[in-house]
Amino acid sequence: MNKIYTFLFLIFNVALVFSTTPTFKVDNSPSLSLYKQYNQSQLYYLSSSGYEKPIIIANLTGTHYEMGFAAGYMMAQEAYDNYNMMVGAVLPKWYEKDVFEAFLDWQWKSYLSKQITQNYLDEIRGYGDGAKASGFTKLGDTIIRGVVISSFPGNPTENIKYLLEDEMGLEEFSKYLMEEGKESLLEFVKEMLVSDLEHNHHKGLQCSHFSTWGSKTLNQDMFNGRNLDWLNGSGISNNKLITFYHPQGQYSHASIGFAGLIGAITGISSKGIFVAESDNDSVKVTFDGFAWSMRLRYIMENAATIDEAVSLWESTNNTMGMCHSLASATEVQTAQYPAYALETMKGYTAFFYDNDPNEHFTYSDPKTGAQTQMGYPMKDAVYRTNHGYDETIRKYEWEPSIPNDDSWTRYMLFYTSFSYYENADISISDLEAINITSILGNKHSIQNTYTTSEPFYDCTNAWMGYNIVSATYHFAANKMFVAFEEGFGQQRVCAACGTYVEVDLSPWFGLNN
Ligand SMILES: *[C@@H]1O[C@H](CO)[C@@H](O)[C@H](O)[C@H]1NC(C)=O
Ligand SMILES: *[C@@H]1O[C@H](CO)[C@@H](O)[C@H](O)[C@H]1NC(C)=O
Ligand SMILES: *[C@@H]1O[C@H](CO)[C@@H](O)[C@H](O)[C@H]1NC(C)=O
Ligand SMILES: *[C@@H]1O[C@H](CO)[C@@H](O)[C@H](O)[C@H]1NC(C)=O
Ligand SMILES: *[C@@H]1O[C@H](CO)[C@@H](O)[C@H](O)[C@H]1NC(C)=O
Ligand SMILES: CC(=O)N[C@H]1CO[C@H](CO)[C@@H](O)[C@@H]1O
Numbered sequence: 001m002n003k004i005y006t007f008l009f010l011i012f013n014v015a016l017v018f019s020t021t022p023t024f025k026v027d028n029s030p031s032l033s034l035y036k037q038y039n040q041s042q043l044y045y046l047s048s049s050g051y052e053k054p055i056i057i058a059n060l061t062g063t064h065y066e067m068g069f070a071a072g073y074m075m076a077q078e079a080y081d082n083y084n085m086m087v088g089a090v091l092p093k094w095y096e097k098d099v100f101e102a103f104l105d106w107q108w109k110s111y112l113s114k115q116i117t118q119n120y121l122d123e124i125r126g127y128g129d130g131a132k133a134s135g136f137t138k139l140g141d142t143i144i145r146g147v148v149i150s151s152f153p154g155n156p157t158e159n160i161k162y163l164l165e166d167e168m169g170l171e172e173f174s175k176y177l178m179e180e181g182k183e184s185l186l187e188f189v190k191e192m193l194v195s196d197l198e199h200n201h202h203k204g205l206q207c208s209h210f211s212t213w214g215s216k217t218l219n220q221d222m223f224n225g226r227n228l229d230w231l232n233g234s235g236i237s238n239n240k241l242i243t244f245y246h247p248q249g250q251y252s253h254a255s256i257g258f259a260g261l262i263g264a265i266t267g268i269s270s271k272g273i274f275v276a277e278s279d280n281d282s283v284k285v286t287f288d289g290f291a292w293s294m295r296l297r298y299i300m301e302n303a304a305t306i307d308e309a310v311s312l313w314e315s316t317n318n319t320m321g322m323c324h325s326l327a328s329a330t331e332v333q334t335a336q337y338p339a340y341a342l343e344t345m346k347g348y349t350a351f352f353y354d355n356d357p358n359e360h361f362t363y364s365d366p367k368t369g370a371q372t373q374m375g376y377p378m379k380d381a382v383y384r385t386n387h388g389y390d391e392t393i394r395k396y397e398w399e400p401s402i403p404n405d406d407s408w409t410r411y412m413l414f415y416t417s418f419s420y421y422e423n424a425d426i427s428i429s430d431l432e433a434i435n436i437t438s439i440l441g442n443k444h445s446i447q448n449t450y451t452t453s454e455p456f457y458d459c460t461n462a463w464m465g466y467n468i469v470s471a472t473y474h475f476a477a478n479k480m481f482v483a484f485e486e487g488f489g490q491q492r493v494c495a496a497c498g499t500y501v502e503v504d505l506s507p508w509f510g511l512n513n
Pocket of ligand 5: 059
């Protein structure tokens with residue numbers, strides 16, 4: 001066994017020496033097999049050389065209740081296991097679990113459940129009923145709690161602490177605990193607030209997303225990409241999941257993530273609407289809005305065009321500060337702006353199109369007065385990492401971006417990658433789009449070492465990269481390429497250094513052209 005690993009390790013290193021390309025791999029021929037079915041819905045296994053266990057593909061059809069029911073019937077165990085791994089990862093101390101869950105339930109009852117649309121409440125109810133019908137009785141509120149946890153795209157415990165340090169927040173939570181007869185938990189809340197949370201290693205806030213098309217790409221097709229840096233090494237990668245939802249009377253859509261998370265971390269619809277997210281918490285932390293991962297599904301299932309996607313966005317409410325992408329792969333020739341980067345916070349969204357003059361922000365060093373151009377908008381591409389350019393957004397960011405910080409360094413990688421292809425006269429196609437996606441995934445997460453470009457082009461320390469999902473979409477060709485984190489400890493490989501598995505969209509969406 002060990003010999004085999006050493007051998008593989010050598011090959012891996014040799015490949016690194018001779019290549020400046022990130023050592024991602026592409027598996028163009030994974031194999032698909034039916035695993036389970038319930039009514040009109042199925043679970044498949046997608047097996048790839050890059051992954052020890054197959055990726056689960058859920059193909060869910062029906063009303064929202066029926067889709068939830070089928071999911072609960074077929075994979076309650078996986079959802080339950082993943083929930084416990086998420087909680088274990090953010091809260092290693094046993095006594096905090098009760099407080100944490102009470103907190104999640106409070107946020108759900110008082111905030112997140114209010115603006116979520118009825119169909120998702122039905123789907124969640126269906127999930128629970130389906131689990132019970134299959135004989136699985138332990139699921140409880142784990143699906144709801146998963147929605148709440150994933151609404152904290154950054155560090156859940158830090159966010160909670162931040163919220164409770166606010167006098168109002170603490171007062172409201174205390175009131176909730178009293179009402180629920182859980183006042184005994186209050187002393188633990190206070191303990192949590194004074195603890196420095198040093199045990200928590202999940203500080204990954206290094207997401208990124210892009211869309212490119214037209215003059216930059218082969219056949220002018222649109223390509224999109226997204227990295228998710230969140231809860232690295234938590235164990236949820238044991239149950240990797242791609243879900244194709246086919247809600248009755250609405251548009252089919254795909255979501256890439258993990259069992260137990262019913263929202264969309266990233267995805268694309270059968271209409272070619274691409275969605276993604278990257279965290280940038282502003283000081284206005286609140287869940288008084290539409291849980292973002294459910295909102296992204298809401299947009300995918302209801303929007304056929306970029307205009308519809310934008311107006312659905314505008315008619316629903318933001319929660320906390322984040323950047324998002326909305327793009328429409330079928331409107332490259334017809335829409336003036338087929339893709340937007342969104343910078344959001346509570347009550348406010350700034351939309352940026354490609355080559356947007358509002359992205360030309362110049363930073364002045366308060367001490368030296370030195371000027372640094374921060375924004376590099378380009379034609380036929382939009383991209384974001386974890387900071388904003390809009391004046392209002394910048395004003396409310398926890399720590400607005402400064403030259404050479406992590407988020408800006410990664411933003412600049414988009415600019416240099418697109419420039420590289422432009423200067424080399426290479427039209428971006430599948431491999432190039434995957435390359436850009438992979439480069440943006442941080443592969444060596446030691447903080448404050450971003451002055452060299454090494455962590456982005458070198459997978460020597462692939463186990464240290466935070467990203468757990470890395471996905472590239474080429475809707476016009478009915479394809480997406482999906483990579484997940486794989487393995488544990490020093491054997492772990494972050495998503496952006498792993499295998500991008502080609503997923504043919506046509507068996508799920510039907511041919512889109
Ligand atoms: C399962 O299929 C039957 C027959 O088509 C249907 O009546 C029932 O509502 C479905 N149940 C669920 C939960 O999908
Ligand atoms: C958005 O929030 C406002 C209050 O801030 C509320 O009146 C409105 O109903 C919310 N919109 C939706 C779609 O829930
Ligand atoms: C990936 O990008 C890097 C840097 O931009 C470049 O050196 C390399 O050739 C690219 N690889 C491919 C396959 O395009
Ligand atoms: C997550 O990544 C960080 C940075 O590489 C590392 O210190 C930490 O141990 C990782 N956590 C797990 C559970 O793998
Ligand atoms: C997935 O579900 C859709 C809608 O019910 C169906 O048309 C399609 O054939 C299914 N795909 C597979 C591979 O089962
Ligand atoms: C919470 C968070 O990640 N906020 C970030 C928003 O973006 C700025 C600029 O990159 C960062 O400094 C903040 O840390």
